[in-house]
Amino acid sequence: MSRLLGTVKSFSNYVKQSEAPVDEDGARPTPSLLSRKIEDLEEEVKRGPALSLSDLSRT
Numbered sequence: 001m002s003r004l005l006g007t008v009k010s011f012s013n014y015v016k017q018s019e020a021p022v023d024e025d026g027a028r029p030t031p032s033l034l035s036r037k038i039e040d041l042e043e044e045v046k047r048g049p050a051l052s053l054s055d056l057s058r059t
Contacts, residue, residue: 002042005038005041005042008034008038009035009038009039012034012038013032013035015032016031016032016035017029
């Protein structure tokens with residue numbers, strides 16, 4: 001599954017870069033929204049959810 005997500009993320013970045021202006025005036029390129037969502041999903045698959053309901057119910 002991780003390889004599939006990596007392929008989709010790579011393609012998403014390629015599409016975003018094709019729309020970008022040639023010069024970004026020294027600014028750092030930002031990943032596409034889809035790419036960021038895929039990274040979030042990959043992290044959740046690797047590490048589990050960041051916060052669960054059981055974390056909130058502890059007193």
